[in-house]
Structure formats: C-alpha cells, structure tokens
Amino acid sequence: MSGKVRIGIIGAGNIGNVHAHEFSKLFDQCEITAITDAFMPLAQERAIAYGIPFVTATPEELIARSDVDAVIIGVPNQLHAPLAILAIEAGKHVLLEKPMGINSSAAKRILQASAKSDRVVMVAHQMRWEAIPMAIKAQVERGELGRIYSAKTGWFRRKGIPGWGTWFTQMDQSGGGPLIDIGVHMLDLAIYLMGNPKPVSVYGSTYAEFGPSRKGIGTWGMPNWNGAYDVEDLATALIKMEDGSTLSLEVSWAVHMDTDNLPFVHLMGTDGGASYRGGSGKLLTEKFDQPMETTLLRPELDEGERARLSRHFLACIQTGTKPITSALTGFTNNLILDAIYESSRTGHEVVLDWNMNE
Incomplete structure (x- = not known):
C-alpha cells in the first residue's frame, strides 16, 4: 500500500501503551487514528497522551472504521481469536499479542482466516528482534x-x-x-x-x-x-x-x-x-x-526490539511480504x-x- 499506515489499537493497558509509544515514533510511516479499551477513561488518557483523534466505544466500532488499515490487539487471551478474525474478515492487517490464541483451536481459526486473506497477520514475539x-x-x-x-x-x-x-x-x-x-x-x-x-x-x-x-x-x-x-x-x-x-x-x-x-x-x-x-x-x-x-x-x-518489531510490521504491510512471526508460527506455538x-x-x-x- 502507499501512504501512511493508519493504525487502531484495541486495548489501552500496559502492552497497548507500549505499542502506542513505539508506533507514535514512526510518524513518517504510520499514524494512530483510533483506540479503544473496556475501561474508557484509560483509552481517553492514551488518546490525549499520543494525540489519537478517535476513541471508540467498542472494538467492533474501531475495526469497522474506514480510517483504520491495521489493528493492534492487546487484550486478554480469550478475546484474541474473535477480534483477530473479525479484523481479518474486515480487510485489516493484524498485529496480535502473544499467545496467538487461547488454545490451538482458536489459533487454527485465526490461521484459516489468514489463509483466505491477503492481509498481514503477525504475532508480536518481540524476543526474536532482540x-x-x-x-x-x-x-x-x-x-x-x-x-x-x-x-x-x-x-x-x-x-x-x-x-x-x-x-x-x-x-x-x-x-x-x-x-x-x-x-x-x-x-x-x-x-x-x-x-x-x-x-x-x-x-x-x-x-x-x-x-x-x-x-x-x-x-x-x-x-x-x-x-x-x-x-x-x-x-x-x-x-x-x-x-x-x-x-x-x-x-x-x-x-x-x-x-x-x-x-x-x-x-x-x-x-x-x-x-x-x-x-x-x-x-x-x-x-x-x-x-x-x-x-x-x-x-x-x-x-x-520493540522498535524493530514495529518497523517489521509496517514493512510487511507496505511490501506485502510475510512476517517473520507469521500466523503459522503462532499456531505452532499453541x-x-x-x-x-x-x-x-x-x-x-x-x-x-x-x-x-x-
């Protein structure tokens, strides 16, 4: 794709904050356009801190936005598969915190959805980039x-x-x-x-x-x-x-x-x-x-390592290449x-x- 990658963050807790911090530094390649969290005051706090223009009430609302090209998912494990699959089917690229699924059945569903799409699906195993x-x-x-x-x-x-x-x-x-x-x-x-x-x-x-x-x-x-x-x-x-x-x-x-x-x-x-x-x-x-x-x-x-991970995700989106930590690696782990x-x-x-x- 051409132009900046527009990112939406689901989960404004500690790990969501890490992603917001790292991607906000890559302003020449991307922009964070939306954020959401089950605890809305925290999402609003992150939006102010990083200049994120939109705070949505639900993950579904964020995924549906036309100004979101890629979704970062940093929520409890049981929500990984439902949100990742929803995002993939909506045509979004996905960066998913580990583990990819709460179990191998959930991970397989993500892998199958990824196989039917041309979107980038990447698991955030940052230790590979140390x-x-x-x-x-x-x-x-x-x-x-x-x-x-x-x-x-x-x-x-x-x-x-x-x-x-x-x-x-x-x-x-x-x-x-x-x-x-x-x-x-x-x-x-x-x-x-x-x-x-x-x-x-x-x-x-x-x-x-x-x-x-x-x-x-x-x-x-x-x-x-x-x-x-x-x-x-x-x-x-x-x-x-x-x-x-x-x-x-x-x-x-x-x-x-x-x-x-x-x-x-x-x-x-x-x-x-x-x-x-x-x-x-x-x-x-x-x-x-x-x-x-x-x-x-x-x-x-x-x-x-987080900086390298973030740049790798954006590079995969821009070039259409498969990420090092692909959906298949996530399924293997699960x-x-x-x-x-x-x-x-x-x-x-x-x-x-x-x-x-x-």
Whole structure:
C-alpha cells in the first residue's frame, strides 16, 4: 500500500501503551487514528497522551472504521481469536499479542482466516528482534553451529505470579499460567533459533504448588482476592522434532530455586553452540583441541526490539511480504502448548496433529 499506515489499537493497558509509544515514533510511516479499551477513561488518557483523534466505544466500532488499515490487539487471551478474525474478515492487517490464541483451536481459526486473506497477520514475539538472538540467528544461518541437534530454553521466576485472581490466573480466560505467558516466548524463540524444525511430539508436566495457596505472588498487576487460581505455576516439557532434534523447555512463575530471573536459550550444534541469557550471549566452539568462546553484548545504542518489531510490521504491510512471526508460527506455538497440558493430564507423550482441514 502507499501512504501512511493508519493504525487502531484495541486495548489501552500496559502492552497497548507500549505499542502506542513505539508506533507514535514512526510518524513518517504510520499514524494512530483510533483506540479503544473496556475501561474508557484509560483509552481517553492514551488518546490525549499520543494525540489519537478517535476513541471508540467498542472494538467492533474501531475495526469497522474506514480510517483504520491495521489493528493492534492487546487484550486478554480469550478475546484474541474473535477480534483477530473479525479484523481479518474486515480487510485489516493484524498485529496480535502473544499467545496467538487461547488454545490451538482458536489459533487454527485465526490461521484459516489468514489463509483466505491477503492481509498481514503477525504475532508480536518481540524476543526474536532482540540484538543477541538476532546475532545468534545470523551465525546459525551461516552454518557456524553445524547441525543443531538439541536445545534447552526456559525462564524461571522465583516469586512472580502476576495479578493473582485476575484473568491471568484463570484457565478459561488466559489458557494457562507461566507456560502460555512466558513459556510461549521461549518456545517461539528457541524453535526460531534452531532453524524452525517441525515439532512432532511432546512429553510434559505442569505443577501448581504455589498459586492455589496464594504463595509466590509477584509485584506485577493488582490481585483480586475474590478471584481464582486454576493454572500451573511451573511447567516442563521435552519437544521432539521431525529432524530428530529435541528441545527442552522449563518455565515458572514461582519456584524455590536459585535463579537470576533471566530468559535463556542454549543451542547445541555439531560444530558449535550458542547461549543467550537476557542481555548477553556466547558463541562456543573448539579449536586446536581447546574450548573457545566469543561473548555477545547488546549494543549501547541499540534501538530496541520493540522498535524493530514495529518497523517489521509496517514493512510487511507496505511490501506485502510475510512476517517473520507469521500466523503459522503462532499456531505452532499453541499446538505445542496444548500438547504439554494434555501430556501432563494423561501422563503420556502426545503426537501433534497437523491436520489443518478441521
């Protein structure tokens, strides 16, 4: 398309504010024309802060506007699929916060709607645009690590249950606990860095040892002590790929463990390895029978992953190209997450069902 991309934001909370901040800086490429939120005073506050001309009463009203080309969706997980599908069918481009769907069925519906449209549908997995993972990905694509046969990823929060009793901790609204909250980030990033092998089976377990007793409460979000907690607070899984490689995943909101609370990915290749931990990383190999490593550091003047993500979304709209974090990647993540929960429930390995016709 030619001209500026006109953006509407659904959800004016923390993540909606992040998107408003980032896209407002790209005023030469886009303009935010409308915003909405279930709590109208917050939407009005954001509109004033970012000079957004229209505040709509409902998401449906925003999606229907002729001055909105692209919709950013940052609302509770159970609303992702209904709003994304509505926007796609209305001819809008969509940038959707993770997870793409509350479960794989919802994600599949989004993927199917996307397949029938020429609109850009992108999942906002910002960790792919962090400087260290980008540097590691470049090495992987050059073949410096050889064949990646195994990987390990995770994120341990020691005392970090968010918004106890709110939608975050209720399965029917969130789809899960740390596995679908922060685990989906690590799952997405690790598979991407591995070279996008096709997952074929999953064995996993989930545990709720803190949340039901109101322990392990973090500082993010306001608790609702009249609410409920029926999600996990720790999950672990082994994912097997079609090419024979494996991925180990471990995440928690609360755990009695010595942890630095940093996300991590470790890649093990035949010719070298790579490690990412928060803002730093390493490339590891062996030369002259001696182990060698190169330290990777985030550039001091790095513009940030959210800026790169935002520009990528706009570039895909302008050029008609497929985003790196496409609807298919979102569905893949949801398919694995569902299998982990199912494996924990049954105690058995789950073979992934890639049937897209149902």
